[in-house]
Amino acid sequence: MNTTKPALDDLLDQLVAEYSDRLARGGPDKGVGEQAPRKPGDAPADGSDLIARVPAEHRDGLQRCFRMLQAGVGTAPRRAGAPVPGDVFGDFRIVSELGRGGMAIVYLAVQQELSRQVALKVLRPGLAVEARHVDRFRREALAVARLQHPHIVAVYAVGESRGFHYIAMEYVDGRSLAEVFDALPQDRPRSAQDLAAASGLPAVAVEGKSFEQAFCALLAPVARALATAHECGLVHRDVKPSNILVHKDGRAVIADFGLVQGDGDPGLSLTGEPLGTPYYMSPEQAAVSSARVDQRTDVYSLGVTLYEGLSGRRPFEGETLLAVLAAVREHQVPPLRGAGSGASRGAPRDLTRDAEAVTRRAMERRPEDRYATSLEFAADLLALADGRGTQAALREGGATRRQARLLRALIRGEITEYRSSAQLFGWPLVHFVGRVPGRRSKLASGWVAVGCRAVGVVAVGNRALGVLALGGASAGIVSLGGLAFGVLPLGGIAAGWMAVGGGAVGFGAVGGAACGYYAMGGGAWGMHLITNAVQDPAALEWFRPWLDWITLVPGMEVLQRFF
Numbered sequence: 001m002n003t004t005k006p007a008l009d010d011l012l013d014q015l016v017a018e019y020s021d022r023l024a025r026g027g028p029d030k031g032v033g034e035q036a037p038r039k040p041g042d043a044p045a046d047g048s049d050l051i052a053r054v055p056a057e058h059r060d061g062l063q064r065c066f067r068m069l070q071a072g073v074g075t076a077p078r079r080a081g082a083p084v085p086g087d088v089f090g091d092f093r094i095v096s097e098l099g100r101g102g103m104a105i106v107y108l109a110v111q112q113e114l115s116r117q118v119a120l121k122v123l124r125p126g127l128a129v130e131a132r133h134v135d136r137f138r139r140e141a142l143a144v145a146r147l148q149h150p151h152i153v154a155v156y157a158v159g160e161s162r163g164f165h166y167i168a169m170e171y172v173d174g175r176s177l178a179e180v181f182d183a184l185p186q187d188r189p190r191s192a193q194d195l196a197a198a199s200g201l202p203a204v205a206v207e208g209k210s211f212e213q214a215f216c217a218l219l220a221p222v223a224r225a226l227a228t229a230h231e232c233g234l235v236h237r238d239v240k241p242s243n244i245l246v247h248k249d250g251r252a253v254i255a256d257f258g259l260v261q262g263d264g265d266p267g268l269s270l271t272g273e274p275l276g277t278p279y280y281m282s283p284e285q286a287a288v289s290s291a292r293v294d295q296r297t298d299v300y301s302l303g304v305t306l307y308e309g310l311s312g313r314r315p316f317e318g319e320t321l322l323a324v325l326a327a328v329r330e331h332q333v334p335p336l337r338g339a340g341s342g343a344s345r346g347a348p349r350d351l352t353r354d355a356e357a358v359t360r361r362a363m364e365r366r367p368e369d370r371y372a373t374s375l376e377f378a379a380d381l382l383a384l385a386d387g388r389g390t391q392a393a394l395r396e397g398g399a400t401r402r403q404a405r406l407l408r409a410l411i412r413g414e415i416t417e418y419r420s421s422a423q424l425f426g427w428p429l430v431h432f433v434g435r436v437p438g439r440r441s442k443l444a445s446g447w448v449a450v451g452c453r454a455v456g457v458v459a460v461g462n463r464a465l466g467v468l469a470l471g472g473a474s475a476g477i478v479s480l481g482g483l484a485f486g487v488l489p490l491g492g493i494a495a496g497w498m499a500v501g502g503g504a505v506g507f508g509a510v511g512g513a514a515c516g517y518y519a520m521g522g523g524a525w526g527m528h529l530i531t532n533a534v535q536d537p538a539a540l541e542w543f544r545p546w547l548d549w550i551t552l553v554p555g556m557e558v559l560q561r562f563f
Contacts, residue, residue, distance in 0.1 A: 015050045022047070083107065083122055089161040092120050092168055099242075103127060104137070108171065111156070118156060119172070123165040134165055140257045141167045143234050151225035153245065153255040172255070174200055174248045177241035181308065186346045190312070201250035209385075211348040212355050215309050217385035218252050219244075223302060223378035225254050230295040230374055237293065239301035240280040241308065278324040279314050280304045283365050286328040296367040299377055303362025303370075306381075310355060311336055312346040315363070330416040330434075332406070333363050355384055357393035365409065410434065417442070431456070498546060508542065518542045 051059050083105075087094045092109040098119060099106050109120035127133040141158035154170040175183070175198070183198035184190050192206035192214035199218065206214040222244055229236060236243075236257055243256040278286065282300035284293050308314050315333050318324035336356040358380045364370045371377040371392075380390040406418060416434035423429065424447060431446030433454075441462075444451030450460045459466030459476065469476030475485040484491030484501065494501030498508040499516070509516030512523065518539045519526035528539035 011054060015047075015053065083164060089120065089122075089164060089166050090157070090159050092118060092157075092166070094120060103133070109168070111168065117171045117173075119153075119169045121167045121169060125163070137165055137167070143229075143232075144169075144257050146232055147229055147234070149225045149228045151221040151251070151253050152228070153253050169255070170253075172245040172247055172253060174246045177244040177246060177252070177305065177309070180246060181241055181312075184312070184346060186312070188346065189348050190346050191348075196250075199246045199250060200248045205250065210350055212310060212351055213385050213387060216306075216355075216381045218246070218250070219302070219306060219309070220378050220381035220385060222252050222254050223374045223381055226295075226298050226302065227374035227378065229254075229257075230298070235293060235295055236298050236301075237285070238277065238280075239298050239305065240277050241305055242277075244305065278318075278321055278328065279316060281325070281328055282367075283329050284367065286325040294367065295374065296370045296372070299362055299371050299374055300364075300367075302374070302377065303359055306362065307333070307336060307359045310347070310351055310359070332409070332418045333360065334419065336360075352384070354390045354393045357396045358384060358390055361392040361396065419446070427456075508546070510543075510546075 051063055083094055085094050085096055091111055091113050093112055095108045095110060097105065098108050104121045104123050107120045109118050111118050123137045138158060141155050144152065144155045155167060157168040159166055180198045184194055190211045192209045192211050195201060195211060195214045196203050196206045226236060238256060243254065244252055245255050246252050280301045282297040285297055304315060316324055316327040318327055336359050337351050362371060362377055380392050383390045410418060410432060418432040420428045420430040428446040430448045431444045433442045433444040433451035435441055435452055441452035444454040444461065446456050448458045449456030452462045454461035454464045456466045459469045460471060462472040464471030464474040466476045469479040471481045473483040474481035477487045479486040479489045480491060482492045484494045485496055487497045489496040490500045492501055493503045495505045497506055499506035500510045502512045504511035504514045506516045508518045511521045514521035514524045516526045518528045520530035520539065520543055524531050528536040530536060530539045
């Protein structure tokens with residue numbers, strides 16, 4: 001992912017504030033065309049000097065903000081830079097910065113009248129220019145204020161001061177779940193005691209439990225809290241480990257309802273990137289379309305969090321935001337208990353089939369195949385925590401039913417890649433790669449490989465290489481295709497030891513045009529020939545063992561008459 005994005009957001013905020021201050025210095029009552037006469041050396045009125053300081057792909061968005069400020073339809077803080085310790089917003093004095101994201105910066109602050117610590121969330125100045133971002137920000141406060149749940153962060157106040165919009169919330173003195181994941185051991189299987197040490201869970205609470213049981217017990221109340229939000233008509237849309245906070249007593253709470261659904265807008269930061277973290281987006285969110293999402297998108301995102309916690313790895317990775325979004329949209333979720341290079345050495349060895357069934361159901365590609373409600377998800381998490389059987393495993397059935405569902409998804413085009421968890425010598429037993437319009441096809445490699453380009457023991461594709469290869473162009477011991485090479489190639493054009501095709505070249509060759517030491521066909525060239533006019537006994541003897549195999553090929557039954 002792009003590690004420069006936070007610095008870019010800060011730069012955009014600073015430039016918006018500088019331009020706001022520049023307009024104000026031109027006179028509070030002067031519009032764009034009414035400012036005082038410009039003098040030599042004055043900064044350009046259109047802010048082009050500021051716009052030139054950002055990468056080209058972000059200049060249009062910044063220019064749009066400047067035009068809104070010029071027209072008076074937007075406002076922004078005039079001071080360049082974010083708030084700093086000592087700044088006061090209403091009754092709240094900033095102490096230090098806690099963290100920042102694409103939409104807001106969060107500070108530790110003190111509510112002076114009550115002498116209590118709060119988390120003060122301040123909307124980025126660059127986003128405050130547009131009313132829709134301010135509305136979304138305030139909507140978070142109003143949404144959470146409607147929720148009364150011990151596992152949802154409480155909101156105390158909402159306000160605006162000197163152009164900065166803020167929300168005062170409950171301060172959680174503990175780690176986020178993302179920090180808990182980072183604190184877990186990476187070089188050995190994790191235990192429940194490791195989770196207790198990293199998260200603050202009392203040691204007695206995990207005594208005699210597996211890591212799976214302890215982690216599911218921690219996460220189940222979060223699923224119940226989401227169910228409460230959903231019952232109030234609210235969809236979080238940004239469930240991820242960094243938005244799940246763990247108190248020092250081990251109580252997990254869900255925070256940051258900044259993307260709560262209200263207008264169907266997927267939301268963009270000032271840099272133009274989606275607000276939300278692509279690793280945890282549902283496939284319908286990753287489509288970045290105008291379609292509204294429902295509560296099942298939160299089920300999916302919490303399922304990704306469960307997957308990461310249990311396996312020690314995220315299900316989908318990528319070097320760029322677009323690569324991650326494409327993987328979420330197009331690929332099958334890797335098996336939770338998968339072996340090989342994709343598995344984390346820190347993953348527990350005793351993950352159950354029930355845990356795999358629960359993550360699979362929560363992360364189904366189609367919303368209608370997931371848990372219908374977060375409450376159902378929470379019930380299965382509690383079952384895992386207690387070591388009981390789950391509804392997900394009961395509903396899923398055996399391996400045959402799972403493979404049938406997978407096959408249907410492949411046929412429908414709902415997924416474009418499947419890699420089996422079972423491996424041999426580092427290769428998956430099955431690797432399927434579908435075609436994605438407008439993109440170069442990915443290589444399918446496995447013992448059985450199917451794709452536009454395929455390499456395997458059995459390889460099927462437009463270009464296939466394997467022991468048994470079938471494709472437009474194929475090479476293998478046995479190869480079938482328009483262009484086939486190998487020991488036993490069969491195709492429109494075939495070349496090999498024993499070649500059969502419209503045009504065939506080999507030690508033995510059979511075809512409309514055949515060239516070989518032994519050649520048989522309408523037109524044949526070689527040392528020993530079988531044609532309508534010539535039937536060399538040596539050729540008849542050499543081809544006789546191949547006859548049954550050759551005549552399996554459609555159209556080759558006519559060769560029977562030569563024998």
